Amino acid sequence: MKFFIDTANLNEIREANDLGVLDGVTTNPSLMAKEGITGESNIKKHYVDICNIVDGDVSAEVIATDVAGMIKEGTELAALHENIVVKIPMIKDGIKAIKHFSNEGIRTNCTLIFSPGQALLAAKAGATYISPFLGRLDDVSTDGLNLIHEIRTIYDNYMFDTEILAASVRHPMHIIDCAKIGADVMTGPLSAIMALANHPLTDIGLQKFLADYAKGNK
Numbered sequence: 604m605k606f607f608i609d610t611a612n613l614n615e616i617r618e619a620n621d622l623g624v625l626d627g628v629t630t631n632p633s634l635m636a637k638e639g640i641t642g643e644s645n646i647k648k649h650y651v652d653i654c655n656i657v658d659g660d661v662s663a664e665v666i667a668t669d670v671a672g673m674i675k676e677g678t679e680l681a682a683l684h685e686n687i688v689v690k691i692p693m694i695k696d697g698i699k700a701i702k703h704f705s706n707e708g709i710r711t712n713c714t715l716i717f718s719p720g721q722a723l724l725a726a727k728a729g730a731t732y733i734s735p736f737l738g739r740l741d742d743v744s745t746d747g748l749n750l751i752h753e754i755r756t757i758y759d760n761y762m763f764d765t766e767i768l769a770a771s772v773r774h775p776m777h778i779i780d781c782a783k784i785g786a787d788v789m790t791g792p793l794s795a796i797m798a799l800a801n802h803p804l805t806d807i808g809l810q811k812f813l814a815d816y817a818k819g820n821k
Contacts, residue, residue, distance in 0.1 A: 705729025
């Protein structure tokens, strides 16, 4: 399972990368705005800055919603760095853009997936990744993990190469459950990744080991 971090914060990306387990980064306009990154030139520079930190795929999202605009923006984004994956929304024109990029050898991440049918269309169009948003489904009393399971079944049935990138991950159990189901990638906040390392019995055990060592070396 690949670990991506969902942020535009360079310090968080560096911290996750320093763990030695980070495989990539996902971002979106909201995350850019949260870091105060605005304006086309500043946003593009920030993507390059991220790519210079992480040796892995970095999803860069288009703003246009028409096929011509998405192709223009996506082509420019892909030219910024070899690690860039063009992030395209799951809409009709988005499917057309994904097919175009697939034919051109440009990698894509189809985002805002909320149904198996959407995931199937994206895979048929040649998306490199699809991003089902399990946390947002949970927010509306729908089983987001079940969506991951359904997509996994469909992709395995037909041997699609498209990777399932579980997005809107909120906490460590989301990560564990996605790993059990067979998601290829998860993307979430630094807090969820770091929480995987924590367990109270580990803390208690370490304290005891250190206390016993101290007693024996007085």
